[in-house]
Amino acid sequence: MPKVLIIYDSVSGNTKKMAEEVEKGVKEVEGVEVTLKHVDEAKPEDLLNYDGIIVGSPAYCGTLTWKLKKFFDESVSIAWGKVKGKIGAAFSSSGGLGGGNEATLYSILTILMNYGYLVFGLPDYSAPGVTAHYGAVSVGYPKEAEQKACRLLGKQMAEYVKMISCGKEK
Numbered sequence: 001m002p003k004v005l006i007i008y009d010s011v012s013g014n015t016k017k018m019a020e021e022v023e024k025g026v027k028e029v030e031g032v033e034v035t036l037k038h039v040d041e042a043k044p045e046d047l048l049n050y051d052g053i054i055v056g057s058p059a060y061c062g063t064l065t066w067k068l069k070k071f072f073d074e075s076v077s078i079a080w081g082k083v084k085g086k087i088g089a090a091f092s093s094s095g096g097l098g099g100g101n102e103a104t105l106y107s108i109l110t111i112l113m114n115y116g117y118l119v120f121g122l123p124d125y126s127a128p129g130v131t132a133h134y135g136a137v138s139v140g141y142p143k144e145a146e147q148k149a150c151r152l153l154g155k156q157m158a159e160y161v162k163m164i165s166c167g168k169e170k
């Protein structure tokens with residue numbers, strides 16, 4: 001069964017709530033397994049064991065948190081170059097509009113691309129009414145619209161990993 005891992009960092013709970021909504025979205029698709037981990041619980045080997053990864057971070061000075069950066073830096077010797085063709089996506093929570101959500105998404109997506117992940121966002125032609133072009137974002141605690149974007153991100157990931165795993169069986 002295809003498997004999705006959600007790794008997030010969160011201190012005051014905003015990104016955690018987003019992560020839980022992303023998890024719900026993955027669960028909307030039958031036949032896909034999902035695991036949710038705070039970055040403190042994640043291990044480099046995890047990257048090898050999942051078909052898709054969704055990474056969530058608060059905007060810290062407009063970039064991902066040091067814990068997430070450390071996790072990916074320390075995972076290089078285990079997973080870099082070995083996750084080619086797996087799927088990646090991102091979500092981010094900031095304190096203010098213009099506080100760097102998109103910059104934070106790019107910082108995550110850049111790392112995922114560097115590792116070899118195929119990354120995606122949610123252009124609004126595929127998700128009408130939801131603005132999550134480069135990944136799901138929220139200013140402060142995610143309200144219903146932002147929660148919906150998180151669920152859509154998770155659901156889209158589940159659909160992609162399912163498609164890819166079907167291709168592998170052929």
Ligand SMILES: Cc1cc2nc3c(=O)[nH]c(=O)nc-3n(C[C@H](O)[C@H](O)[C@H](O)COP(=O)(O)O)c2cc1C
Pocket residue numbers: 009010011012013014015016058059060061062063093094095096097098099100139140141
């Ligand atoms: C060290 C630090 C740096 C931050 N930098 C930014 C920033 O650059 N832009 C911004 O909008 N908010 C910034 N914030 C606010 C957080 O991104 C925001 O409160 C976020 O929703 C916290 O997520 P969490 O509840 O998951 O911890 C910063 C907060 C901290 C503690």
